[in-house]
Amino acid sequence: MSGGATERVEVAVVGGGLAGAATGALLAGLGHEVVVLERAPRWRWRACGVFASPAGVTALRRLGLTDVDLLDLAEPVPAMRVESRRGVAFRLTYDGTGRLADSPVGFDREALDESLLERARRAGARVERGAAVDAVDIEGPHPRLTLAATAHAAPQSMDATVVVGADGLRSIVARGARADARVPNPGRTALTFHVPAADAGAAPGSDARMVVLDDGYVGLAPVPGGRLNVGIVLGRSWQTRIRDRGAASVAAEILAGATGRRTDTGKLAVLDRVAGVRPVSAAVERRAGDGWLVVGDAAGFLDPFTGEGIHRALVSADLAAGVIHDALTGRPGARLTAYDAAMGSRFGTKDLVSRLVQAFLGRPAMFEYTARRLAARQGIRDTMGRVIGDLEPARHALDPRFLAALLAP
Numbered sequence: 001m002s003g004g005a006t007e008r009v010e011v012a013v014v015g016g017g018l019a020g021a022a023t024g025a026l027l028a029g030l031g032h033e034v035v036v037l038e039r040a041p042r043w044r045w046r047a048c049g050v051f052a053s054p055a056g057v058t059a060l061r062r063l064g065l066t067d068v069d070l071l072d073l074a075e076p077v078p079a080m081r082v083e084s085r086r087g088v089a090f091r092l093t094y095d096g097t098g099r100l101a102d103s104p105v106g107f108d109r110e111a112l113d114e115s116l117l118e119r120a121r122r123a124g125a126r127v128e129r130g131a132a133v134d135a136v137d138i139e140g141p142h143p144r145l146t147l148a149a150t151a152h153a154a155p156q157s158m159d160a161t162v163v164v165g166a167d168g169l170r171s172i173v174a175r176g177a178r179a180d181a182r183v184p185n186p187g188r189t190a191l192t193f194h195v196p197a198a199d200a201g202a203a204p205g206s207d208a209r210m211v212v213l214d215d216g217y218v219g220l221a222p223v224p225g226g227r228l229n230v231g232i233v234l235g236r237s238w239q240t241r242i243r244d245r246g247a248a249s250v251a252a253e254i255l256a257g258a259t260g261r262r263t264d265t266g267k268l269a270v271l272d273r274v275a276g277v278r279p280v281s282a283a284v285e286r287r288a289g290d291g292w293l294v295v296g297d298a299a300g301f302l303d304p305f306t307g308e309g310i311h312r313a314l315v316s317a318d319l320a321a322g323v324i325h326d327a328l329t330g331r332p333g334a335r336l337t338a339y340d341a342a343m344g345s346r347f348g349t350k351d352l353v354s355r356l357v358q359a360f361l362g363r364p365a366m367f368e369y370t371a372r373r374l375a376a377r378q379g380i381r382d383t384m385g386r387v388i389g390d391l392e393p394a395r396h397a398l399d400p401r402f403l404a405a406l407l408a409p
Contacts (some may be wrong), residue, residue, distance in 0.1 A: 008158075009034075009160050011024075012037060019296025019297070020038070021117045030321070048109055053104045053391060073224070077105055078206075079093040080092045082374075106229060107310065133147055133172055136173050162336065165294035168297045180283070211258045216235055293340075299343060305358065352394070377405065
């Protein structure tokens with residue numbers, strides 16, 4: 001992008017992660033002029049989700065990815081094994097068989113993210129890497145973006161008919177629209193990294209694991225390349241230890257407890273940096289308005305314990321692209337605010353279920369009781385897995401008959 005006069009575009013997507021790339025690919029495929037602005041000049045490991053239920057894989061297939069594509073991006077996982085503090089365990093299979101066709105997976109996020117950005121390019125979107133957006137002004141006749149100066153260009157501006165915020169937990173687009181809200185669970189920290197799967201005792205074809213800790217949990221998910229992704233979420237009580245000892249030291253201690261292997265022996269080499277984010281949640285008062293909307297984590301994120309951020313990001317991109325297309329092509333009555341209503345309809349009940357799961361996690365005795373019930377009762381365990389994995393309507397987990405089967409003695 002050259003300097004000088006303000007550039008005018010039809011759709012500017014701020015952020016080139018999963019939701020941004022998918023939104024850009026869908027809109028470009030519908031014939032719209034799309035610019036995807038990605039802050040990072042090249043891909044870099046960061047705190048992000050890698051585990052997805054079969055619903056996440058289905059969403060990628062709707063974007064046009066084939067099984068051949070997915071074989072390079074995803075490691076099939078037979079089940080998610082959830083382990084309580086006292087050793088009670090149960091498996092969530094998501095009705096899968098352990099094959100890519102119908103099972104949960106662990107993604108190579110670098111390969112997945114780059115694949116979707118390339119798909120956006122091939123669809124006709126212009127992808128600008130190293131394009132950091134410093135400010136978004138929603139108040140004028142069109143949203144105006146101010147891009148940071150680089151070594152080769154002065155600060156620049158861009159006017160868009162529609163700006164899409166796909167820029168994560170602390171979205172500059174949501175702030176520009178004055179739509180950001182108080183963050184839920186502000187004391188939580190997430191740490192993520194990879195280790196060799198074999199050294200961590202994870203054999204090929206093994207389950208993913210979610211190990212509950214005091215005031216936190218650690219997820220272990222096999223991903224391509226013989227690696228194990230480690231995702232740790234810690235509450236307020238861990239903050240002093242993180243501050244005094246450092247995130248890497250605390251992460252090594254937690255991993256050793258979960259796997260029985262110690263990183264300081266040299267057998268569990270960290271394959272990339274320990275990436276962290278705090279807080280590991282975001283909230284917005286609304287997801288859309290005149291000239292703007294937000295997708296993916298920028299549209300609000302409540303850590304859901306067993307994942308599904310990937311599926312939600314892709315669904316939000318699909319809903320956003322449809323609403324934007326209707327508005328730009330002049331469909332009668334089309335407004336961008338319809339996206340907010342669509343997201344609320346799609347995920348409102350699921351968010352309530354996620355909050356209930358988090359409430360149980362915060363009450364150890366209640367979680368242990370529920371874990372024992374889930375371990376002993378396959379029917380309610382299977383329903384819970386399908387609801388958590390977005391394979392069954394979330395309202396089924398709030399049905400009084402289901403709750404009675406789960407909680408009654």
